[in-house]
Amino acid sequence: MAPTKKAKKSTENINNKLQLVMKSGKYTLGYKTVLKTLRSSKGKLIILANNCPPLRKSEIEYYAMLAKISVHHFHGNNVDLGTACGKYYRVCCLSIIDPGDSDIISTTPGTQ
Amino acid sequence: MVKFLKPGKAVILLQGRYAGRKAVIVRVFEEGTRDRPYGHCLVAGLAKYPKKVIRKDSAKKTAKKSRVKCFLKLVNFTHLMPTRYTLDVDLKDVASGGPDALASSDKKVAAAKSAKARLEERFKTGKNRWFFTKLRF
Numbered sequence: 001m002a003p004t005k006k007a008k009k010s011t012e013n014i015n016n017k018l019q020l021v022m023k024s025g026k027y028t029l030g031y032k033t034v035l036k037t038l039r040s041s042k043g044k045l046i047i048l049a050n051n052c053p054p055l056r057k058s059e060i061e062y063y064a065m066l067a068k069i070s071v072h073h074f075h076g077n078n079v080d081l082g083t084a085c086g087k088y089y090r091v092c093c094l095s096i097i098d099p100g101d102s103d104i105i106s107t108t109p110g111t112q
Numbered sequence: 113m114v115k116f117l118k119p120g121k122a123v124i125l126l127q128g129r130y131a132g133r134k135a136v137i138v139r140v141f142e143e144g145t146r147d148r149p150y151g152h153c154l155v156a157g158l159a160k161y162p163k164k165v166i167r168k169d170s171a172k173k174t175a176k177k178s179r180v181k182c183f184l185k186l187v188n189f190t191h192l193m194p195t196r197y198t199l200d201v202d203l204k205d206v207a208s209g210g211p212d213a214l215a216s217s218d219k220k221v222a223a224a225k226s227a228k229a230r231l232e233e234r235f236k237t238g239k240n241r242w243f244f245t246k247l248r249f
Binding site for chain 1: 113114115116117142151189190193194196
């Protein structure tokens with residue numbers, strides 16, 4: 001019971017942190033811009049939805065490995081990730097450039 | 113947060129006539145130029161990979177099989193797939209030509225010839241074997 005409860009709590013935390021980033025920080029949504037931020041090494045954290053196509057997922061992970069940027073696999077599909085970002089569209093991958101007031105960068109990496 | 117599209121990085125071209133070919137970044141134009149207002153780089157790549165050399169090949173045949181055809185191209189970053197490999201071949205005289213190395217066709221040919229010589233001698237040393245094998249797809 002305890003492990004599942006902890007997992008649920010951490011997804012909630014991610015959602016809250018994402019909300020804060022959307023409000024106060026800089027981010028980009030979408031595959032093309034994510035690759036752009038990876039190439040220029042401007043991204044600090046990449047978040048991928050769980051139904052991201054495996055080829056695209058491995059490509060983004062490879063770029064992130066080269067750029068030494070951490071990747072977080074969101075527990076939810078692109079619809080959920082879009083909702084977590086407060087958008088009314090689907091988001092498969094997003095890149096956080098500047099976290100603003102959020103501590104999402106410091107508390108989430110280690111997931112690469 | 114490490115920039116990885118630097119001179120010496122081995123990349124694979126994704127678009128164009130040379131799609132699927134391996135190349136090495138010679139010079140990077142991060143912010144673009146007037147004619148190309150996007151991030152791009154000059155790459156030197158293998159138009160024709162060297163053929164497989166076997167033990168019973170004569171010296172003449174080995175020399176013929178180890179030949180390499182090189183190309184130089186200005187490529188948009190979005191049309192490249194970077195790899196974890198690097199190729200520290202000093203293509204300085206190709207790089208110093210820079211944007212005007214590809215301006216006129218005879219300068220281009222001269223630059224391609226010098227790049228070809230460098231790549232061939234690197235192939236003959238047997239290092240960077242990954243770079244000189246064709247990508248199968």
